[in-house]
Amino acid sequence: MSKPMTIGQLARRSGVSIRALRELDGMKLVYGLGRSGSNYRLFDESALWCLQMIGRLRSLGLTLKEIQEICAVYIRQPGEPIGPHLRQKLDGALERTEARVAELLKVRQRIRRFGAAHDAALAGQAELQLYATDPRRPLLRVAS
Numbered sequence: 001m002s003k004p005m006t007i008g009q010l011a012r013r014s015g016v017s018i019r020a021l022r023e024l025d026g027m028k029l030v031y032g033l034g035r036s037g038s039n040y041r042l043f044d045e046s047a048l049w050c051l052q053m054i055g056r057l058r059s060l061g062l063t064l065k066e067i068q069e070i071c072a073v074y075i076r077q078p079g080e081p082i083g084p085h086l087r088q089k090l091d092g093a094l095e096r097t098e099a100r101v102a103e104l105l106k107v108r109q110r111i112r113r114f115g116a117a118h119d120a121a122l123a124g125q126a127e128l129q130l131y132a133t134d135p136r137r138p139l140l141r142v143a144s
Helices: 007-014 018-026 045-059 064-076 083-117 137-143
Strands: 041-043
Touching: 007 018, 007 041, 007 045, 018 041, 018 045, 045 064, 064 083
Parallel strands: none
Antiparallel strands: none
């Protein structure tokens, strides 16, 4: 067995900030060994595995709360398959992602419409009417 790591050593090895590690440890998402006599948090190699799993699940769009819920089931019911619980969370992540994509497509369309409607102004060839209604505009001209 390797020598226990402090939170700083784990941060350097994993690339995860100490602040984030404290949060994850507080959420019981990282296997810890407890504390040293000097009250330092201690971790072993299994903490690195936990951080890899968290990274993988985050990359699939899961929130830390969702990961925490999956971990709770995993630890509370070790003989139960985790797949159905993960599927439920992934379905939620997919719904959120699809909603975000739909919103981004709307934003893209608004950008394109605005660009087409204000092409000359955006090229600096005309006044952009967007700022013409600024109530401070006369004051801004004087200040320049």
